[in-house]
Amino acid sequence: MMSDNVILTQALRKSYGSTEAVRGLNLSVGRNRITGFLGRNGAGKSTTIKMLLGMVRPNSGSGTVLGRQITDAEENRELRLRVAYVAEDKPLYGYMTVEQMIRFASSFYPDWAADVEKRLLQDFELPLRRKVKTLSKGMRTKLALLLAFARRPELLILDEPSEGLDPVGIEHLLQVLVGRSAEGVSVFFSSHQIAEVERVADHVCILEKGCLLVDASLDQLRKFYRRIDLVFSSTPPKSEFRMSGVERIQTTGRQMSVFASKNTEAVVERAHDLNAVSVEVVPVGLRDIFLETVKEN
């Protein structure tokens, strides 16, 4: 029976000297979903991905990708057969031509989709005979994505996939991601472009300083996260609002802004009890959720 999770980690930890890059990460990425992996630079996203693919060994903890142990060399090799990975810097062999690069990559995957390759070659307008080292950053990104999509993976792991793409390219990428997901491919992608994540992701994980702060579906986030803007007749009592679900309280003069991940009703009720002059509940976008979450930590 297939597991519901394509990625599952338990207390995964990785240190570089005295710096803890990942601290006891418990991550679960669901099957047939698009999961956005957010975090600031140095939050531990790339280290986590590298641990999943066996490039970096965790200090402790365990993890599986598509049911295979990430720390077992042979199991990791098997899982890489079913996973497509596009790294942040879109590494490609500069001495190969586009055609050689495609031929090289296709030889490792028995399920290589020639039709997808052909279609994306046309869509991306990639010059087959050009050396990879002469391609622009955007073209390199497109080629890296073609190589990932055409290998017919069960899981796509993308690190900053839209970097280097123009708006048309980004739009195309997002459409392809949604299309792949609809065909049953699980997508796990990290990005600093929160608007992109918000557009296509079903689920969001926010990592900060190696710890997972948010792990929820986008619908849940939209449903529960609220900013409550309050105005009082005198300096508002901050301590009165320290309750479950309140992530951050900010006061400016007589105004108070409460950022809540749940329990919005209780906050509003407390505000009324304290004779707030104005109470406004504002739904928040993923960008605000991300900023507030990492700011708080």
Add this chain to the structure above:
Amino acid sequence: MLWYKAWLETRARFLTSLMTLTIFCGVFVHHALYISCSDTFPCAQGLIRPGRQAELYFLLMVTQNYVVIMWVLVVVLLGMGGIVRERALGTSSLTLSLPVSRVRLLGVRVVMGVLQAIALAVAPWVTVLVVSRIAGLHVLITQVGLYVLLLVGGGLVYFAMAVLVSSLVIGEYTAPAIAFGVVLLNAIIFDAWLRRFNVWRLVTGDFSIDKTTYLLSTHLPWLGILASLSVGVLMVLASTIVVQRREF
């Protein structure tokens, strides 16, 4: 396709080396056959005289000395690269995301390097054979074969050392600098204190040449060759362990 990748990565180095070694040997032997030889050489001047086979084989011995210098230089360069170097170039994450074990990645590179090293040992001696035949001189193929055997059997340890250094050191210039340093240091130290174990002398044929006929003895120093090959294998095994344990 890993073979193809390994070939693309090394072909410029290999073909340049092949051309250099072949042209050098061709020109050197051609000139040596027709112009006067050095003062230390008994033929004194001009074309090697008929019946003076020793002069011809002396020339072969000198050729081997030059070939060894160049061959060691190029096999050390061929040993550079690999997944650790790819890390510096930024392509290691692509290579390591392929469904291929690190042992296989290293193995393909090593086998490709060994095949190229053999080709680089054979090509100059084939050139010597052809050029001397054109000059109407008969060189024993067995002698040429023994020189190639010494070069490959004794000298592959230099390639293995380069592979090990490139598994340990990332820098584009640091790794070859260290590898060439090891070659030089090894030659100096062994020549000064452990002459009998000097790989350089083993490879040039110093241990097996008859100083009157300049013919290589068919009783080759097999023990030395075996020891050299064994050290080479151990170095490759050490590289495997290093690459498997390394984080990228």
